[in-house]
Amino acid sequence: MLIYVCLSGHGYGHGSRVASVLSCLHALEPTWRLVLSTPLSQDFLSLAMGQVPFELRSCRWDVGVIQADALGADPEATLEALEQLERQLPAQLDDEVDWICAQAEPVLLLSDVAPAAAGLRQRLGAPLIWMGNFGWDVIYRPMGGAFVPWAEHCLQAYRQGTALIACPLNMEMPWGLPSVPVGLTAGRPRCTPEQIRQRLGLSGPRERTILMGFGGMGLSLAHALFGRWPSFQFLVSDPGLAASAPNVTVVPSDWRPLEVMQICSRVITKPGYSTFCEALSQGLGVHLVHREGFAEAPVLEAALQRHGRHRLLSRAQLEAGDWQLDQPLLAPTGQPLTAHGAEEAAAFLQAQGLRANFDV
Structure with a gap:
């Protein structure tokens, strides 16, 4: 079984989330091949994945929002990057479809949360599971103007998936798909x-x-x-x-x-x-x-x-420097979230992968 992951390069958080889930999936199905298709670096992914083996395909599937700095966005650069990616995607889709078909294995597509993965589903007919706490549709729409068509484009792509692993702390994801809510998708420390x-x-x-x-x-x-x-x-x-x-x-x-x-x-x-x-x-x-x-x-x-x-x-x-470290922490107004989201997401992917394998 080939698990092909279209992993956003927008930030390290997407990579950390996917790594925690794939680590749990590897524990359940150690013979499954994990392929990360992403612009994130080998060094970062190796650190995030630890001892879990993976293969890297250096591909960009989304843009996200280009940041001016750690706390600010650059809308103009984001629009330019979206247009550039749109020109590059057809050739990349051809290459990746050819590569996946050459593996001659059942495949399950996972995307966090790059809408262009819908192109792989169209070409391969493989199940596509989205995983995230938002989609780029709800990020782009409030930015207005030229971003509104991009938001609609993303929404239509998301609606072509098979199912959604809905992470907590989430925004609205109105994609009309079967949704599996999970708890916190944190990894586990590797030292004491x-x-x-x-x-x-x-x-x-x-x-x-x-x-x-x-x-x-x-x-x-x-x-x-x-x-x-x-x-x-x-x-x-x-x-x-x-x-x-x-x-x-x-x-x-x-x-x-x-x-x-x-x-x-x-x-x-x-x-x-x-x-x-x-x-x-x-x-x-x-x-x-x-x-x-x-x-x-x-x-x-x-x-x-x-x-x-x-x-x-x-x-x-x-x-x-007014960091308020001398002040007591404010208590939450609601209940704590469960901490087993990575295991829950992995179990769902395992079930979907076994079904895809059986259907071949």
């Missing part, structure tokens, strides 16, 4: 808190250890801001986040943020699905920095207030 503290040379209490990160683009902050919080130790994945400050430690590149979350009490971050999943699954409070220009951001912000301990910050507060 003791191993983490020993390697980093840290011995401070968890309540004074803070993770800070803003995704793949990173964000630079002034050295002096960390000096406003001398009794706290900050862990950062991006060396640009004032790594020379005495109370800042750079997370080793062979660790995911999930590893170090085990020794942290809070994370300062932007709205991000996978970061939220991992933080909530590890019991961290989230200091959320407001993000403009991306329709998912207010939905995630509202979901965080329902399901997680939190504090809300403006960008101005972040850049002024």
Whole structure:
């Protein structure tokens, strides 16, 4: 069985989510081939997948939203990238259809959450499972103007799928498909808190250890801001986040943020699905920095207030060092989310794959 995944290159969160699910699927079906078709790098995917074997097809299936920086969008660059991708897709579809057919195996298509995967379903007749907490249709439509036709284009593509694995913290996905809701799709740490503290040379209490990160683009902050919080130790994945400050430690590149979350009490971050999943699954409070220009951001912000301990910050507060680490976390207004979404999604994919194999 060939599991061919059209994986968004919009951000690392899509890759982290897919990796957590495929890791569980590999445990259920270790002989199935996992093929990741994505512009995400081999290094990132190898870190995300760990010991799970996979094959990489370097393809771009969607654009998402081009970011001006970690907290802002670039609509003009996004439109240009959408038009460029549309010109490239026909040749890519030809190449990938030929490659998949040459494998002479039953295939199950999974997309997170690139609408162009519908082209593979049309050509191959294989089942196509979408997985996500939003589609690009609901991201593009509020951007208005030239984005509205793109939103409609995405919506029509999504409606051609077989089923939807609906992740939590989600936006509306009105695609008319059978939907399987799942819990938090977080991975599992690969080392112990003791191993983490020993390697980093840290011995401070968890309540004074803070993770800070803003995704793949990173964000630079002034050295002096960390000096406003001398009794706290900050862990950062991006060396640009004032790594020379005495109370800042750079997370080793062979660790995911999930590893170090085990020794942290809070994370300062932007709205991000996978970061939220991992933080909530590890019991961290989230200091959320407001993000403009991306329709998912207010939905995630509202979901965080329902399901997680939190504090809300403006960008101005972040850049002024007003991080509120001395303030108690606000309690969620609703119930916590279940933490077994990756296993639930994997079980659904297993059932769909077995059915596809049987039908051949």
